[in-house]
Amino acid sequence: MINRTPQPINTLSIRYGEEKTFGRLNLSSTLPAYSQAKFQSSTHSLVNLAHENQLKLFDPTVQISGLTPDCADKTKACYNDPYDYERVFYENIMINMRNSFNRKSFQSYIENYFADASVCANYSGCVDYKDPALSYATRNMMMMGISGHQMDMFVMRDVYAADGMGGGSLPDIGLHQSEGKGWASYWHAYMDPNSGSYRGYNNMSYLSVFHEIAHGYGFNHSSGMTYGFADSWTNTYLQQHFTQHERENSNAHQVPSVLTKAELLEERKVRLSFYHTQPGASAQDIELQFIHNDGIDIKVDYIEGRDNTSVDVTFGTPPVAPVYVRSVSGNGEYMSTLQFKGSDLIPLPRYTFGGKAYTILDKKLIAPETSGWGIRKLCDQPGQQLATKADYQALWNYMSANNLLGTLSTNKFLSRDEPASWYIWMLEFNAREMASSYYQLGVGIGNDKALVCVAPAN
Numbered sequence: 001m002i003n004r005t006p007q008p009i010n011t012l013s014i015r016y017g018e019e020k021t022f023g024r025l026n027l028s029s030t031l032p033a034y035s036q037a038k039f040q041s042s043t044h045s046l047v048n049l050a051h052e053n054q055l056k057l058f059d060p061t062v063q064i065s066g067l068t069p070d071c072a073d074k075t076k077a078c079y080n081d082p083y084d085y086e087r088v089f090y091e092n093i094m095i096n097m098r099n100s101f102n103r104k105s106f107q108s109y110i111e112n113y114f115a116d117a118s119v120c121a122n123y124s125g126c127v128d129y130k131d132p133a134l135s136y137a138t139r140n141m142m143m144m145g146i147s148g149h150q151m152d153m154f155v156m157r158d159v160y161a162a163d164g165m166g167g168g169s170l171p172d173i174g175l176h177q178s179e180g181k182g183w184a185s186y187w188h189a190y191m192d193p194n195s196g197s198y199r200g201y202n203n204m205s206y207l208s209v210f211h212e213i214a215h216g217y218g219f220n221h222s223s224g225m226t227y228g229f230a231d232s233w234t235n236t237y238l239q240q241h242f243t244q245h246e247r248e249n250s251n252a253h254q255v256p257s258v259l260t261k262a263e264l265l266e267e268r269k270v271r272l273s274f275y276h277t278q279p280g281a282s283a284q285d286i287e288l289q290f291i292h293n294d295g296i297d298i299k300v301d302y303i304e305g306r307d308n309t310s311v312d313v314t315f316g317t318p319p320v321a322p323v324y325v326r327s328v329s330g331n332g333e334y335m336s337t338l339q340f341k342g343s344d345l346i347p348l349p350r351y352t353f354g355g356k357a358y359t360i361l362d363k364k365l366i367a368p369e370t371s372g373w374g375i376r377k378l379c380d381q382p383g384q385q386l387a388t389k390a391d392y393q394a395l396w397n398y399m400s401a402n403n404l405l406g407t408l409s410t411n412k413f414l415s416r417d418e419p420a421s422w423y424i425w426m427l428e429f430n431a432r433e434m435a436s437s438y439y440q441l442g443v444g445i446g447n448d449k450a451l452v453c454v455a456p457a458n
């Protein structure tokens with residue numbers, strides 16, 4: 001096992017075996033940050049063992065070196081890479097941010113914060129927010145909680161410009177992960193134990209770094225997430241939920257109180273089964289929560305006679321924007337978060353050959369007006385990309401050789417690659433050959449064409 005994270009690991013949520021059974025792996029000794037270990041079990045098969053990560057919120061892709069210029073001009077503020085001790089400083093704060101975002105108590109904390117009318121009134125972002133389906137607080141939590149936002153962590157040096165600086169794009173929670181990025185920085189002397197201005201892990205540091213990272217997620221000063229919530233989180237939530245030792249050190253990796261397994265039973269119907277990671281926990285009292293900005297119908301049926309360890313969830317329509325399902329045991333704190341997209345809720349034809357998996361997207365998942373740019377975002381499963389002409393040719397060859405062409409509900413497809421400026425390919429799967437022609441990038445896909453998504457086979 002390779003630990004590529006800044007956190008030591010004592011225990012890990014896992015899936016293993018042919019059935020991808022969920023479990024909790026307790027290590028006999030701590031695996032330090034950025035290290036690896038070989039392990040064995042005398043009681044369990046370790047076939048197909050993998051980390052089952054369900055602590056999904058606040059999961060940035062952090063870039064911490066290699067991007068910045070050197071600071072040749074000493075007359076102005078310069079932003080460049082952290083030294084090792086500065087990197088550790090950022091890591092420890094970001095670990096505690098992540099550990100906050102994945103807690104049940106954090107969600108109620110941010111809800112209560114923005115629900116206070118006298119607080120909301122200070123921030124035009126809050127006052128002007130009008131979506132009845134999703135509270136302002138939860139929307140902000142999901143924006144900053146979104147996966148894949150690229151965060152560059154810099155250090156401000158040479159000339160003091162402010163305690164910190166940051167900026168970035170606001171993530172779109174209608175997408176399955178962030179397509180944007182941001183950056184944040186803190187004044188070097190505050191992290192330097194040899195400086196007279198050293199702050200270490202005090203509240204000023206926590207609130208500044210949270211504030212700048214919130215800028216990195218596109219939040220401005222009128223959102224209440226920088227001035228406002230950053231201060232409240234630091235001065236109250238952090239003090240109540242983290243010990244001084246936890247605030248000043250790299251905390252061990254956490255495991256959610258339940259792991260949630262999803263199984264597609266039929267179109268739009270999913271069975272959720274719960275695995276309690278805490279021995280002796282009651283199966284009776286799982287809290288389930290659905291977060292979405294779609295206004296879609298979701299019906300939950302508790303299954304009798306199965307110890308309430310499963311529920312069936314039926315979606316009225318395949319969601320356009322992702323739906324997040326959060327679960328926590330009654331006495332638990334860390335929540336499991338799963339994300340459902342339309343493509344998770346419809347059984348889709350899938351063919352695996354030549355080291356790649358080809359999935360044919362159902363037309364129900366594609367709005368007819370979606371242009372050549374928009375269709376690239378619809379391949380939303382891990383590792384997937386919209387097929388190129390060469391991918392379509394490989395699929396046609398495979399389907400032709402295996403007499404599968406007759407199973408297609410449409411025989412026209414659009415590509416990702418652009419044979420000429422402003423054009424993509426339209427491919428037509430005919431009985432004798434695949435035909436191709438130019439298709440304008442800006443034109444909607446219409447009702448008669450579909451898409452194929454390609455990912456490495458696993």
Ligand SMILES: [Zn+2]
Nearest residue numbers: 211215221226
């Ligand atoms: Zn600011």
